[in-house]
Amino acid sequence: MKREFLLNILLLVFINLLIKPIFIFGIDLGVQNRVGEDYGTYFALLNLAYLFQILNDFGIQSFNNRHISQHPQLLPKYFPNLLAIKWLLAAVYVTLTMAVAAFVLGYGADVLPLLFILLVNQVLVQLILFLRSNISGLGHYRLDSLLSSLDKLLMVVTCGVLIWTDWLPFLLLNFALAQTLALFVTAIVVFILLRQRAVFPVKPSWAANWRAGKPAVFSMFRQSLPYALVVLLMFAYTRLDAVLLERMAGAAHADVYASAFRLLEACNMFGYLFASLLLPMFARLLKGKETVRPLTSMSFKLIWAGSVTLAAAIFFAREDLLRLMMPVRANEYRFDVLGVLIWAFVPVSVTYIFSTLLTARERMMRMNRFFLVGIALDLALNLLLIPHWQAIGSATAALVTQIFIASAMIWLCVREFEFRPSRLGLIQTFGFFAFILVSDWLLFEETAFAWSIKFVAAMGLGLVGLFLFKMVGIKSLQALGKT
Numbered sequence: 461m462k463r464e465f466l467l468n469i470l471l472l473v474f475i476n477l478l479i480k481p482i483f484i485f486g487i488d489l490g491v492q493n494r495v496g497e498d499y500g501t502y503f504a505l506l507n508l509a510y511l512f513q514i515l516n517d518f519g520i521q522s523f524n525n526r527h528i529s530q531h532p533q534l535l536p537k538y539f540p541n542l543l544a545i546k547w548l549l550a551a552v553y554v555t556l557t558m559a560v561a562a563f564v565l566g567y568g569a570d571v572l573p574l575l576f577i578l579l580v581n582q583v584l585v586q587l588i589l590f591l592r593s594n595i596s597g598l599g600h601y602r603l604d605s606l607l608s609s610l611d612k613l614l615m616v617v618t619c620g621v622l623i624w625t626d627w628l629p630f631l632l633l634n635f636a637l638a639q640t641l642a643l644f645v646t647a648i649v650v651f652i653l654l655r656q657r658a659v660f661p662v663k664p665s666w667a668a669n670w671r672a673g674k675p676a677v678f679s680m681f682r683q684s685l686p687y688a689l690v691v692l693l694m695f696a697y698t699r700l701d702a703v704l705l706e707r708m709a710g711a712a713h714a715d716v717y718a719s720a721f722r723l724l725e726a727c728n729m730f731g732y733l734f735a736s737l738l739l740p741m742f743a744r745l746l747k748g749k750e751t752v753r754p755l756t757s758m759s760f761k762l763i764w765a766g767s768v769t770l771a772a773a774i775f776f777a778r779e780d781l782l783r784l785m786m787p788v789r790a791n792e793y794r795f796d797v798l799g800v801l802i803w804a805f806v807p808v809s810v811t812y813i814f815s816t817l818l819t820a821r822e823r824m825m826r827m828n829r830f831f832l833v834g835i836a837l838d839l840a841l842n843l844l845l846i847p848h849w850q851a852i853g854s855a856t857a858a859l860v861t862q863i864f865i866a867s868a869m870i871w872l873c874v875r876e877f878e879f880r881p882s883r884l885g886l887i888q889t890f891g892f893f894a895f896i897l898v899s900d901w902l903l904f905e906e907t908a909f910a911w912s913i914k915f916v917a918a919m920g921l922g923l924v925g926l927f928l929f930k931m932v933g934i935k936s937l938q939a940l941g942k943t
Contacts, residue, residue: 500711515553528597529740584643614642693831731812742820769922807866814869830868
């Protein structure tokens with residue numbers, strides 16, 4: 461399983477590094493630079509769409525991924541019923557979110573059409589993830605890895621046509637519609653590929669006789685509820701900052717936060733890739749009553765090394781990176797916000813590993829208690845800090861909250877699985893962190909190379925530290941080479 465994980469995570473990272481940065485920095489950043497402060501409103505609406513994600517997904521993706529990986533024969537039974545439930549939930553999600561935006565948050569008719577398209581896009585995103593959860597649940601990890609960036613690849617085409625040609629007027633609404641087209645095509649492709657690998661009906665069992673099928677539907681709702689709460693609470697404490705900032709300080713400050721959050725989100729892509737690959741693997745190991753410690757240890761060391769290396773490099777190169785991203789609008793305010801927010805990448809990555817393990821063990825309610833505390837902490841910090849420090853306050857709130865959540869997830873895993881970190885493991889973990897900080901400081905402050913060369917060298921220092929502190933064993937790489 462460790463060899464399979466290493467091979468697939470390398471494939472995932474390679475594919476996503478080829479495609480997703482092009483969309484994030486070539487397309488999305490181009491839009492922000494083009495529309496200016498209006499992007500702050502777009503960013504707040506996008507985060508509002510994320511906040512109500514519980515209604516859109518209700519934990520179905522995680523529930524389905526775990527159960528199909530353990531019981532593949534249940535796919536024909538689960539798929540049509542869960543798909544129908546997802547469509548019902550999508551209707552509630554779009555309706556309720558639009559109502560909250562209009563009647564509670566006070567958004568006007570000028571932005572509500574844009575919000576509606578963004579909500580439709582989120583419905584399509586969750587549909588794609590649900591379809592992919594069946595593919596990975598059946599053990600087709602490499603196909604799932606290949607599909608992980610198909611939507612962004614198509615968005616580069618559809619959004620690129622909008623940005624780089626004059627075929628259509630450039631509006632944020634058209635930008636959102638271009639994403640809709642790419643997501644719709646992706647959903648069709650993934651469905652066809654799933655259909656080729658499994659036989660299943662599309663019509664739910666309760667379509668003809670609701671009274672007979674009602675117990676099965678309610679049973680699925682009850683089983684997916686803990687997963688749904690995990691989705692709700694995790695999105696709440698990660699997406700609350702932008703909405704509060706835009707409402708309390710204005711779109712201009714939300715725009716500043718968005719420029720830093722874009723880099724954080726690009727980095728978080730790697731943590732999400734780890735989690736999506738680990739969930740079915742952890743579930744299968746736990747079902748077979750096999751130890752999860754080796755896979756957990758390897759995944760933690762890899763994500764720790766990668767997140768610390770990338771966060772440190774971005775921190776020290778933040779001024780040059782933002783000047784490259786937005787040459788006209790880069791300023792000290794943006795530098796400071798990014799300098800705080802990017803460090804949230806490290807605890808977020810750690811959370812991905814340990815929350816995925818707890819999800820595979822079905823310990824969602826224990827996680828949810830800490831997520832509730834995390835929401836309260838994040839809300840309190842934002843209300844306290846935004847009036848004084850605006851976007852820097854939101855970034856600080858996000859960092860403190862993510863550190864708290866990561867620490868809580870580690871503590872839960874130590875209790876649940878009786879993990880006992882060794883002295884060597886602690887030396888490796890904190891020694892690597894200190895090595896990267898000192899090395900990057902010397903590299904960026906004491907050498908005269910171009911910043912781009914320093915950045916690449918900082919990535920190289922991460923590889924040096926990976927082997928220097930023996931975060932990855934030679935035997936693992938030798939086993940990988942035999943595949």
